Amino acid sequence: MIGDVSDGSRTIPIHLIKLIDQDSSVIWQDETPLMPFSTKKTCGACHNYDMISTGWHFNAGDSSVASGRPGQPWIYADPFSATQIPISLRKWPGTYRPDKIGLNTFNFMATFGRHMPGGGIGEKEAYQSVDMYWRWQVSGELEINCLSCHDAERAHDQSLHALQILRENFRWAATASSGFASVQGTAKGLPDTYDIYAGSSPDTPQKIPPQVTYQSERFNNKGEIFFDITRHVPDNRCYFCHSTKTIDPLRQERWEYDEDVHLKAGLKCVDCHRHGLDHKMVRGYEKQSDTLSTNSSQSLTCEGCHLGLKEDDMIPQSGRLGAPEPLHSGIPPIHFEKLSCTTCHSGNWPMDETVSIKTSMAHALGLPKVNKSDQALPHIISPVFAVGSDGKVAPHNLLWPAFWGEISENDVVPLKREVFLPIAQKLIGYIDSLSTGNWPQLEDSNIVQVLDSIKVSGLVSGDPVYISGGQIYALSTDSTLMKKDHEKAKPYIWPIAHDVRPALQSLGVRGCDDCHTTDSNFYFGKVSVKTPLQMVRVEKESMTDYLDQNPIAAWIFSFSFLFRPGLKYIILFSSLLTLAILLLYGFRGLAKIISVVSENGHTQDERR
């Protein structure tokens, strides 16, 4: 492809190109109906679209792709049925596939495509269910929106892309976000028989189908448009999907938070999170090279840039992008064996109790009319220090799954939306007059009521259960509520790496006491248990539960640090005493040797 082969020049080519629609026809302003441009055809004319579509942001639906380290899931959250359940197309333990809760690919895209750059299941027929065929025809394919990342145009509005997804205007999403076109109407209410070329049916005049209008002044006399495309994706593009808001009562103003120290130092997200034409993104964790075809990703981790790689590297690798090499003075090497860099350097500083956070992907941040309440579902807490999949401790975000399911032979599967939503919303749904977006406060009796109704509905074959706050709730034989621990009730956690704090704000900067005290937040901070059930809301878990540490052993070890400063000096004194004795007798021995040597072989005259 002409656009994929670099001639070596570092300048960014000017993208003055004609718009091409899904039928491979050039778009002219005076034609009717005016079609949205297709990125697959417009960008794909010069770039290998098929190869690009194998990238990390587009390949979640491909079961042959390695899932890699668990990441942030999509979270189906509904306050009116007290539900928040992690779902993912990747095989991350603890998540559920969308179809498990009754979300087919179309509904999945219509719900979560708002924070996806398109592609993947949004455009591949193989992933699309037959029963939604006509809806796909109406909405069109959700092609990769190349502009989501590569558009440097200041008028680019990714929230308009998201809005089109929510309106099921998949085909129009990229065009709407471009900054040189506007899209009116919605495909959501259109009948299955709607045809974009034939237009709206006279039977449904009230339905306004999606229509695109281009800014005529943006076209030149050849019908070309200037796309301000950049290889160096601006951080603002990444932020649309990867923003995090910390809900800290002590810091409520935006200016009280700093961004990632790397960004403030002048780097961009893509300086580390790189990829080639295949768009297989360097995620930045240490063992990602296991799933990537190149080992270069290993040098783009914290360790890779700041410490370099192996000593036998042919070319020195450390200090990449000007990364300073840390001294880590006084920190025993065991820390680097047991902890990831992010433990001390990333995320929020650990407080007495974890704080809640909101993320773009989970809370639809950045969309018009999004619920800005701090109580809005889903409830995600951070930071939780836990042993990650690589065996090292790292800060994680945590989500307590809360969903209605059925249990059969001790295996719990979530119920489909069409089963639990009508029942739960009717019985426990409440009027959210304050628009908090929070779930209701529930009593045991509410749960019993819903479980009982699900049971008598005949829609489930197993016993209905409710999972929340780390417990599974089921009806006992006398229709009272019983709870117990269950594997499926365990929280879903995923490691975080940002924002990276400055070195002077890293854990340990004030000495061992930052972590090694009997009340340190690292070991003994409280992990909030988020649940709508009032009776368990006060419960908290200890961080040691996630650190794979015996709390008593952790306490004893931390307690020993109380005496450690004194012991250090006692040991130092004792060692110096031993050294003094050693030197004293050493010198005495030396004196004896000198004496013997000088006595031997000397005449009386010499002695005189």
Next chain:
Amino acid sequence: MIYRILLSLVISLFIIRLLWISRSQGWNFNWWINTIHQEFSQLLKNLILTQHKDQFSRNLRYFFLTVTLFTFILLAITGTLPVIAFNKHITGILLIIHVTAAPVFVVALALTALFWANFKQFDDSDLKLIKKVKNGNKDQRPAYHLQTYWLKILFWMFLAFSIPASLSMIFSMFPYFGTDGQNVMLTIHQYSTLILLIIIFFYTDFKLMVLGKTGK
């Protein structure tokens, strides 16, 4: 890796040596338990019940030596086990035991040095012994004298190598050394303790040989 191999080698050789001596002397597991128990009980009993000043001083001297050896064994087990078995640094309960025993060991060692140094200094008899051995002159009890001479050497070597072993860890607890310095300190600690381990093995071997010959 080299350290792990050396450590495994030293410990393996020592175990083989212990088994060989036990077999040749007819010492079984119960004998070992009883002997250690008796020795330790006798030591404590003497220490508590002794009235005479000189004897008390003697018992105190042996008490410090025993504490030093006991804590050293504890440190050796907790320090070497994860390295040999898992090729990892010590953590968890083993680390707690290790860091608890370490200060006791260092203090006890200093007191052992204080109480024993005078008895373990080389004197004219050692000089004569060297001369005799050098000239091939056989004394009536040369082997015993030679062992005493070697035990003195081991004593001073143990003191000498305990200095880098303890100071390397103490210095690494102060914020003076970065990652590279910390690793150097750890290496110094590992190899000096390995030498201490070898010294203790030789010491034990000498003692067992005496025990095998004299029965006490």
